[in-house]
Amino acid sequence: MDAVVALCKRRGLIFPASEIYGGIANTYDYGHYGVLLKKNVVDAWWKSMIQERDDVVALDSAIIQHPRTWEASGHLAGFSDPLVQCLGKCKQRFREDHLREAQPEGELVCPVCGGDLSEPRAFNLMFATTIGPVQEAGSTVYLRPETAQGIFLDFKQVLQFARRKPPFGIAQVGKSFRNEITARNFIFRTLEFEQMEMEYFVPPDQALQWYEHWMRERFDWYVRLGIEPDHLRLRAHDADELSHYSSATSDVEYLFPFGWSELEGIANRGDYDLSQHARFSGDKLEFVDPQSGERYVPHVIEPAAGVGRSMLAFMCDSYDEDEIGGEQRTVLRLHPALAPIKVAVLPLLRKDGHPEKARAVYEELRRHMKAEYDDGGAIGRRYRRQDEIGTPFAVTIDHQTTEDDTVTLRDRDTLEQERVPIEGLAQRLLGRLAP
Numbered sequence: 001m002d003a004v005v006a007l008c009k010r011r012g013l014i015f016p017a018s019e020i021y022g023g024i025a026n027t028y029d030y031g032h033y034g035v036l037l038k039k040n041v042v043d044a045w046w047k048s049m050i051q052e053r054d055d056v057v058a059l060d061s062a063i064i065q066h067p068r069t070w071e072a073s074g075h076l077a078g079f080s081d082p083l084v085q086c087l088g089k090c091k092q093r094f095r096e097d098h099l100r101e102a103q104p105e106g107e108l109v110c111p112v113c114g115g116d117l118s119e120p121r122a123f124n125l126m127f128a129t130t131i132g133p134v135q136e137a138g139s140t141v142y143l144r145p146e147t148a149q150g151i152f153l154d155f156k157q158v159l160q161f162a163r164r165k166p167p168f169g170i171a172q173v174g175k176s177f178r179n180e181i182t183a184r185n186f187i188f189r190t191l192e193f194e195q196m197e198m199e200y201f202v203p204p205d206q207a208l209q210w211y212e213h214w215m216r217e218r219f220d221w222y223v224r225l226g227i228e229p230d231h232l233r234l235r236a237h238d239a240d241e242l243s244h245y246s247s248a249t250s251d252v253e254y255l256f257p258f259g260w261s262e263l264e265g266i267a268n269r270g271d272y273d274l275s276q277h278a279r280f281s282g283d284k285l286e287f288v289d290p291q292s293g294e295r296y297v298p299h300v301i302e303p304a305a306g307v308g309r310s311m312l313a314f315m316c317d318s319y320d321e322d323e324i325g326g327e328q329r330t331v332l333r334l335h336p337a338l339a340p341i342k343v344a345v346l347p348l349l350r351k352d353g354h355p356e357k358a359r360a361v362y363e364e365l366r367r368h369m370k371a372e373y374d375d376g377g378a379i380g381r382r383y384r385r386q387d388e389i390g391t392p393f394a395v396t397i398d399h400q401t402t403e404d405d406t407v408t409l410r411d412r413d414t415l416e417q418e419r420v421p422i423e424g425l426a427q428r429l430l431g432r433l434a435p
């Protein structure tokens with residue numbers, strides 16, 4: 001983990017935010033390659049949800065919704081107790097008043113591992129802010145702690161506009177915010193994070209079948225994008241772990257360097273959310289079959305993933321160190337679809353027509369994929385720089401190129417170098433990028 005964190009910092013993928021002021025807890029910034037990698041993770045998700053299916057539509061709902069949303073969803077009531085957190089081994093959170101009942105005197109300690117406890121806070125997981133210039137009653141709003149509720153609020157509109165009938169899904173990617181108090185494990189748990197969530201609305205009697213479908217589907221997505229299957233598992237929640245809305249939840253877990261941890265949750269939310277919003281808003285949120293006249297409140301299966309957590313898993317799983325010709329190299333063996341840069345174009349020399357030729361090849365390739373031109377330093381060092389950020393291909397322009405318009409194409413993983421014509425190079429590479 002330390003090696004991945006160091007690489008992210010060294011190459012500017014991800015680094016602590018507000019560093020000139022000493023940083024801010026659980027908050028990170030993404031630099032150039034980090035932004036590109038993050039975008040590729042999100043694109044791969046959209047591709048699997050929208051491009052490769054015809055039963056899911058896209059949505060981008062507001063971050064700040066009507067405050068009643070969070071009353072109906074249960075988020076407002078669910079997270080407003082005085083909480084303390086174990087600062088020792090187990091990091092669990094407890095209601096301070098409950099602990100005080102069991103430990104009437106002295107300094108409270110963690111009832112699980114005996115560790116010290118944090119100061120108590122009236123802990124609401126949601127960040128509150130106000131609309132308007134003055135803080136007055138009724139103006140409090142919340143930054144969403146999940147994107148899902150925006151989907152439920154728009155259920156009726158999408159039903160009309162998209163002319164769908166269950167089973168169908170609404171997918172959304174966007175920022176969510178949680179007042180997390182556990183500070184550890186890099187971008188695994190942050191105050192603001194991007195979620196990739198899809199609410200799949202089904203006839204109630206099909207809920208179980210679709211729950212199983214989405215568990216398989218989401219597990220396979222990580223495998224298709226290169227994660228070692230042995231490093232993934234599906235873990236069903238015990239009854240006492242289930243959220244208030246869920247009748248069944250399974251997590252896709254990844255074997256992070258710090259142990260098995262949740263990457264994504266797949267929940268059977270039943271009709272909880274639509275029924276709650278119908279009750280609070282007075283609006284009917286149901287499906288009426290135009291043919292049969294049958295009406296019902298759809299049940300919902302939700303695969304909910306985190307972009308940052310997925311990125312961290314993709315980086316941890318692809319991080320490798322090996323040796324080439326007695327020299328140590330660090331390499332991210334990322335799936336080409338995820339790699340921030342797909343191809344590096346490298347003139348062997350800074351003279352003899354190499355740069356001109358290389359520039360032309362680069363300008364042609366970058367029309368099709370993210371390419372990078374690099375003429376700085378020895379060729380070996382330039383390869384190492386690309387290996388470190390996971391660039392799957394490197395094209396080198398040398399003396400022979402100026403004679404016969406061929407280049408060497410180097411593969412990051414096999415280290416093979418083939419001599420190939422410039423003509424058709426973009427097509428050749430494109431064929432090797434897709435998952």
Ligand code: ATP
Pocket residue numbers: 146178180187188189190191192193195262263264265304305306307308309310
């Ligand atoms: P955890 O138990 O780890 O707090 P959760 O079960 O509360 O997660 P969900 O509400 O199911 O998480 O959110 C769905 C996904 O969103 C998670 O699987 C995770 O990938 C991501 N996620 C949730 N909270 C955070 C966070 N604070 N930072 C980064 N990603 C997060």
